[in-house]
Every structure is written in C-alpha cells, then in structure tokens.
Amino acid sequence: MAAETSHAWADDIYQALKKAKVAQVAFVPDAGHKQLINACHADNTMTAVSLTTEEEGVAMLAGAWLGGQRGALLMQSSGAGNCINMLSIIRECRFPLLMLVTMRGEWGEFNPWQLPMGQGTPQALESAGVVVQRVDRPEDVGETVFAGALMAFGSNRPVAILLGQRLVGFKDWSK
Amino acid sequence: MSDHKEQALDRRKVMAKILGQRGDTLIVTGLGSTTYDAGTADHPNTFYLWGGMGAAAMMGLGLALAQPMRRVLVLTGDGEMLMGLGALATIGAQAPGNIAIGVIDNEHYSETGMQPTHTHRGVDLAGIARSCSFKVSETVRTEAELDKQLPVLLKAAGSVFLDIKVSTQRYPMSSRLRDGAHIKNRFRENLLGQAAFD
Numbered sequence: 384m385a386a387e388t389s390h391a392w393a394d395d396i397y398q399a400l401k402k403a404k405v406a407q408v409a410f411v412p413d414a415g416h417k418q419l420i421n422a423c424h425a426d427n428t429m430t431a432v433s434l435t436t437e438e439e440g441v442a443m444l445a446g447a448w449l450g451g452q453r454g455a456l457l458m459q460s461s462g463a464g465n466c467i468n469m470l471s472i473i474r475e476c477r478f479p480l481l482m483l484v485t486m487r488g489e490w491g492e493f494n495p496w497q498l499p500m501g502q503g504t505p506q507a508l509e510s511a512g513v514v515v516q517r518v519d520r521p522e523d524v525g526e527t528v529f530a531g532a533l534m535a536f537g538s539n540r541p542v543a544i545l546l547g548q549r550l551v552g553f554k555d556w557s558k
Numbered sequence: 559m560s561d562h563k564e565q566a567l568d569r570r571k572v573m574a575k576i577l578g579q580r581g582d583t584l585i586v587t588g589l590g591s592t593t594y595d596a597g598t599a600d601h602p603n604t605f606y607l608w609g610g611m612g613a614a615a616m617m618g619l620g621l622a623l624a625q626p627m628r629r630v631l632v633l634t635g636d637g638e639m640l641m642g643l644g645a646l647a648t649i650g651a652q653a654p655g656n657i658a659i660g661v662i663d664n665e666h667y668s669e670t671g672m673q674p675t676h677t678h679r680g681v682d683l684a685g686i687a688r689s690c691s692f693k694v695s696e697t698v699r700t701e702a703e704l705d706k707q708l709p710v711l712l713k714a715a716g717s718v719f720l721d722i723k724v725s726t727q728r729y730p731m732s733s734r735l736r737d738g739a740h741i742k743n744r745f746r747e748n749l750l751g752q753a754a755f756d
Binding site: 409435450471 | 739
C-alpha cells in the first residue's frame with residue numbers, strides 16, 4: 384500500500400474528529416497524515432496548526448481546552464518521545480488530549496533509525512499516563528478514533544490512537 | 559543590563575503594574591518566578607504553570623485560538639521562553655491577532671542557583687520574535703519604556719512580544735495555589751460558566 388494513495392480510513396478519521404467537535408488540529412507533518420491534514424486545512428470550522436515539535440502541540444491543546452475548544456494532535460511515532468515532559472501538564476491538571484500517532488519502525492520498516500522510538504512508543508506514552516489504543520484494520524479506524532475522543536473528552540484523560548504501519552503503508556517512504 | 563544595575567526594573571513591580579491594568583485579559587504564566595510573581599495578585603483568569611517548562615507560549619496560542627475575542631497574555635521568564643523557542647516560530651506563522659508575550663527577563667535561572675541564561679550572553683529574544691514575524695517586538699529596560707509599551711502589550715492588534723529586562727532580585731513564592739486540576743477547573747468555570755462541565 385503506497386503512502387500517496389487516497390485512504391478511506393483517513394476520511395473516517397476526519398469524520399470522527401468532526402463528530403467529536405474537534406476545533407483545533409495541531410500537527411507535525413507525517414506522510415501517513417497527509418490526507419487528514421489537507422482535510423483539516425480545508426475545513427473552516429477547524430484551525431490546523433503546523434508545529435516545530437510535537438511537545439508544542441501538547442501545550443497548545445491544553446490551552447485550547449482552557450478556552451473551551453477540543454483539539455487533536457497528529458504526529459508520527461518518532462515524535463512521541465518529544466512529548467513526555469509536557470504530558471505532565473496533562474496528567475497533573477487532568478486535561479483531555481487526543482493524540483493520533485502514525486507508526487514507524489514496525490511493519491516493513493526500511494529505516495533502522497526509526498526502530499528505537501517506534502518500538503518504544505507504547506511504553507513511553509503509557510509511562511506518561513497516556514491511555515494507548517492501537518488500530519491496524521482500516522475498517523476499525525473511524526470508530527476507534529471516535530471512541531478514543533469520547534474517552535479523552537469525557538474523562539479528561541490523554542488517549543493516543545496508534546495507527547499501525549501496516550495500515551499506513553510502507554512503500555515509497557524515502558520519497 | 560549589568561551597566562545599569564541601579565536602574566534595572568524590579569520584577570514584582572513590573573508584574574504589579576501589568577496585573578493592575580489587566581482588565582479581562584486571560585493570562586498564562588510560565589514555570590518559576592513568573593508564576594510566583596503573578597500569584598501576588600491572584601485571579602481566576604490566570605492559569606499558573608508549575609511544570610512543563612517551555613509550555614507557556616504554546617498554551618497561550620491554543621487559548622488565543624479558542625477565544626479570538628479575548629486578549630491572551632503569556633507572562634514567562636527568559637529560561638522558560640528559551641526552552642520553547644520554536645513556539646515563537648509557530649505563533650509567528652499562525653499570526654493570531656489577540657496574543658501577547660511578555661518575558662520577565664532577569665537573564666538568569668533564578669530558581670536553580672542564578673546561572674546565566676543565553677540572554678545574558680547576547681541572545682536577543684525580541685530580535686528572535688521579530689524574525690518570527692511578530693507584529694510588535696521590543697525590549698523594555700526602563701520605567702518610562704514599560705509605561706509606553708504596557709498599552710501595546712494589553713491592547714495592540716497582532717502578535718506582540720516584549721522582552722522586559724529586570725534585576726536579579728529574588729522573592730519568596732507568593733502563592734501556595736499549585737493543584738493543577740483546581741487551577742484549570744477554576745479558570746474554565748470562570749470563563750465558560752456551566753459549559754465548563756459539558
């Protein structure tokens with residue numbers, strides 16, 4: 384499956400975010416999130432913010448919640464470690480946080496440098512108090528994201544949905 | 559700054575002046591002395607960070623985007639700002655019209671033994687903010703400059719950045735209010751009313 388292909392599941396995520404009333408979408412770009420990022424940019428009820436590093440998004444979405452808006456943070460697994468200390472704000476203050484993490488360093492990975500953070504992502508996030516859920520089948524993506532949003536915003540907890548590399552695709556990553 | 563020590567601004571007097579004119583401004587304060595300074599005039603519209611060093615400016619951005627009709631002011635220290643410098647690029651690129659950042663810059667990490675920060679060694683935060691497309695970015699060193707820039711900090715449209723140079727005078731913690739969930743819930747209830755609990 385090529386990363387440049389249009390994915391029905393990417394639109395399912397967008398629809399789930401709409402249904403969950405997500406108004407701010409913060410992201411460090413990832414090829415796996417390309418289609419979703421474009422959809423969020425095109426939606427005038429959402430503000431899509433490009434970050435320099437993933438931890439900025441944790442702080443930004445805490446601010447969004449302070450101001451009464453819901454947010455989602457998009458990243459690839461290599462950015463999960465960048466978030467760890469900022470997640471202490473989420474935990475101490477009981478802020479909700481919805482993270483959508485496209486996985487690298489697993490299914491068919493060609494770049495060995497991706498393995499340390501990719502393989503460590505679930506444990507790293509769990510160590511910071513994040514509820515980690517994983518999805519590998521395209522037909523499960525939409526409802527997993529929506530259910531994760533319900534948990535995050537209903538319970539004031541951080542929830543990360545890991546989008547498996549098998550789902551995202553591994554061809555042409557070097558382009 | 560070291561050449562004019564006797565004239566340097568006092569951080570608590572600067573804070574008292576800003577908070578005295580805050581009106582309905584929503585304020586986020588950064589970990590360390592700035593949070594302690596702001597605690598001298600506590601208000602539910604202030605969110606105090608006691609952790610997450612480097613978070614203050616980005617929390618301000620999320621809040622400013624969520625509340626476009628309200629003024630959002632981030633008050634933080636030079637060390638805290640330096641830890642999250644990328645935020646200046648992100649905010650500059652996003653260009654919200656209702657955010658201001660005031661750095662209370664004593665050029666040192668005062669909580670950890672007064673080690674000099676990079677601002678003591680020539681790094682110009684206002685220059686960085688200007689390069690990051692902030693509409694207004696100035697360094698303030700005197701009472702007269704502070705009085706001139708205060709209305710800009712609290713009211714001027716566009717992203718505003720002030721680097722306010724202060725002395726290294728230290729003060730005790732002013733506030734014991736440090737339960738994060740309480741500070742967050744109090745802020746939201748005051749701002750959003752019953753919608754805070756939806």
